Amino acid sequence: MKDNFSKQAVDYSKFRPQYPDEMIEYIISFVNNKFTALDVATGNGQVAHKISTYFKNVFATDISQKQLDNAIKTDNIIYSKESAENTAFENKKFDLITVAQAVHWFDFEPFYKEVYRILKPDGIFAIMGYGLFSTNSDSDTILHHFYYDIVGPYWDPERKYLDKNYKTIPFPFEEIPEKKFENQFTWTFEELIGYIQTWSSVQHYISKNNQNPIDLIYDDLKSSWLKNDKKVTFPLLLRIGKLK
Numbered sequence: 612m613k614d615n616f617s618k619q620a621v622d623y624s625k626f627r628p629q630y631p632d633e634m635i636e637y638i639i640s641f642v643n644n645k646f647t648a649l650d651v652a653t654g655n656g657q658v659a660h661k662i663s664t665y666f667k668n669v670f671a672t673d674i675s676q677k678q679l680d681n682a683i684k685t686d687n688i689i690y691s692k693e694s695a696e697n698t699a700f701e702n703k704k705f706d707l708i709t710v711a712q713a714v715h716w717f718d719f720e721p722f723y724k725e726v727y728r729i730l731k732p733d734g735i736f737a738i739m740g741y742g743l744f745s746t747n748s749d750s751d752t753i754l755h756h757f758y759y760d761i762v763g764p765y766w767d768p769e770r771k772y773l774d775k776n777y778k779t780i781p782f783p784f785e786e787i788p789e790k791k792f793e794n795q796f797t798w799t800f801e802e803l804i805g806y807i808q809t810w811s812s813v814q815h816y817i818s819k820n821n822q823n824p825i826d827l828i829y830d831d832l833k834s835s836w837l838k839n840d841k842k843v844t845f846p847l848l849l850r851i852g853k854l855k
Contacts, residue, residue, distance in 0.1 A: 628796065628845055630711065630739060631792060631794055632661070634739070638709070639707070641735045645707075646666065647668050647669075647670070647706055648708070649670045649729070650708075650709045650710075651713065652695055653671035653672060653711075654713070655682050656679075656684075656690070657683065659690075660683040660688065662709065663688050672690075672694075672695070679692060695722050696725055702729065703728075703732065708735075709739065710739070711738075715769040715772035715777075715780065716769055719780065732854060736853070738777060739847070739848065740849075743758060746841075747835070749835045757807075766815075780850075783855065785854070785855050786851070786852045790849070791847075792849065795844050796842070798841055800833055800841075804829075
């Protein structure tokens with residue numbers, strides 16, 4: 612699994628969008644027993660925190676200690692630095708395993724083998740994510756140029772799985788029919804820039820060119836943003852399954 616997010620862990624914690632409660636509730640509705648859950652590649656702990664209100668104990672792992680240091684803390688969340696593909700958990704431990712906006716970074720075969728090892732026979736496995744957001748048409752034009760043309764060559768190859776709405780990832784589970792969700796926000800310009808700053812492609816661009824690519828669109832985007840409604844809509848991605 613790649614660690615693309617340690618450098619901007621604070622920004623990641625501050626600016627990454629949350630998943631709506633109704634999406635979490637939909638996933639939880641398929642879980643029979645709510646004793647122990649695991650959030651893999653937890654990042655800032657936002658999903659671990661949301662599911663912690665339903666479960667007695669939630670374990671949350673990540674390969675980035677900086678992410679874990681900035682994660683949401685509660686009494687029943689236990690954080691640990693571990694890879695997704697090789698954990699220290701005992702067999703058949705979890706009633707629910709979640710992965711949010713991260714499964715495309717994993718080595719699929721060993722990860723799914725690990726899920727089969729540590730998920731209870733009647734447990735639920737859920738993958739969440741979100742694609743490229745949309746906003747007003749004027750700002751969308753600027754942002755699409757930025758996403759595809761300016762930082763497009765700097766996305767990791769794994770990004771293709773998100774662009775295909777997670778439909779092309781392997782999924783060796785008995786699949787539960789998905790429900791469509793989306794997330795809507797009203798963002799200040801600072802929140803918009805803060806979120807874009809967390810993109811791995813932006814960080815790769817900075818590392819290679821010693822320049823922030825956001826500077827190339829900053830003025831035009833700010834002008835566009837301030838004269839429009841500042842609303843953003845994220846298409847949410849969801850796949851839920853049981854062990855076969």
